[in-house]
Amino acid sequence: MSRTVYVNGAYLPEEDARISIFDRGFIFGDGIYEVSAVIGGKLVDCEAHLARLERSCGEIRLALPWSKAELVAIHEELIKRNNLDEGGIYLQVSRGAADRDFAFPTDATPTLVMFTQARNMSGAAAAKTGIKVVSCEDIRWTRRDIKSVNLLAPVLAKQFAAESGAQEAWMVEDGVVTEGASSTAWIVKGKTLVSRPLSNKVLPGITRKAVLAYLGETDFKFEERTFTLDEALDAEECFITSATSLVMPVVQIDGHTIHNGAPGPTAIRLREIYLDFAKKGGALG
Numbered sequence: 055m056s057r058t059v060y061v062n063g064a065y066l067p068e069e070d071a072r073i074s075i076f077d078r079g080f081i082f083g084d085g086i087y088e089v090s091a092v093i094g095g096k097l098v099d100c101e102a103h104l105a106r107l108e109r110s111c112g113e114i115r116l117a118l119p120w121s122k123a124e125l126v127a128i129h130e131e132l133i134k135r136n137n138l139d140e141g142g143i144y145l146q147v148s149r150g151a152a153d154r155d156f157a158f159p160t161d162a163t164p165t166l167v168m169f170t171q172a173r174n175m176s177g178a179a180a181a182k183t184g185i186k187v188v189s190c191e192d193i194r195w196t197r198r199d200i201k202s203v204n205l206l207a208p209v210l211a212k213q214f215a216a217e218s219g220a221q222e223a224w225m226v227e228d229g230v231v232t233e234g235a236s237s238t239a240w241i242v243k244g245k246t247l248v249s250r251p252l253s254n255k256v257l258p259g260i261t262r263k264a265v266l267a268y269l270g271e272t273d274f275k276f277e278e279r280t281f282t283l284d285e286a287l288d289a290e291e292c293f294i295t296s297a298t299s300l301v302m303p304v305v306q307i308d309g310h311t312i313h314n315g316a317p318g319p320t321a322i323r324l325r326e327i328y329l330d331f332a333k334k335g336g337a338l339g
């Protein structure tokens with residue numbers, strides 16, 4: 055039997071519930087969720103769940119347009135409409151739908167989705183036998199080599215950049231630059247390009263790979279190593295690469311001018327080469 059679910063103000067049969075493909079929860083994981091238990095048709099610890107929801111939303115600066123009382127009322131309405139005796143209520147709020155851009159949209163309305171899940175918890179057979187666990191490495195989120203849609207951290211970094219009058223954020227960990235929020239970071243020293251080695255710390259940029267493949271066209275060398283922010287501030291040039299920015303000169307970091315504050319010849323040359331290959335339909339093997 056179909057459940058009644060809640061989507062943005064409407065109670066609907068689950069098969070009629072829709073949200074936009076541009077929803078930032080779907081595109082970026084730019085959202086927060088909570089699950090409250092229901093036992094004997096009654097909400098359990100709902101106030102505490104909603105307090106954590108408010109806190110989580112505050113941490114990512116998602117302004118919740120619903121009061122706690124309104125959210126409790128929706129929970130209760132879902133219990134009633136679904137005749138839920140025991141199980142849970144899943145709540146997800148996202149920053150809403152907007153054309154894909156990391157920084158917060160100015161005109162999006164948060165999306166609120168809630169649904170019930172019936173589950174026998176009080177009589178769970180496992181409570182009599184106990185359960186087994188396995189151990190695994192905690193990889194939250196150390197697998198940046200995976201191009202996951204789990205992009206909340208880059209969203210916050212890009213928003214910080216936008217509010218600082220910048221277009222990109224270079225993320226720093228253990229004293230070295232990892233990468234841009236959505237790009238590979240490079241510095242130039244003399245005729246040498248420097249970018250950090252591939253590992254699970256960074257996304258293996260396709261544009262990075264292409265730039266390296268085209269280096270044969272130039273007399274630039276490549277040094278694959280990490281670099282600090284200080285080294286970047288002191289570099290002759292800095293630039294980023296990505297499928298969106300292609301090769302883009304960086305002229306300022308944290309308010310410090312890089313070299314003379316103008317796009318450097320290396321980035322300009324690499325951009326030209328990249329565009330030449332691209333226009334000829336250049337494709338990496």
Ligand SMILES: Cc1ncc(COP(=O)(O)O)c(C=O)c1O
Pocket residue numbers: 233234235236237238256257258259260261262295296297298
């Ligand atoms: C974290 C991160 N690093 C690097 C890149 C550059 O990758 P590519 O050159 O494949 O666009 C991206 C692109 O989105 C990215 O999100």
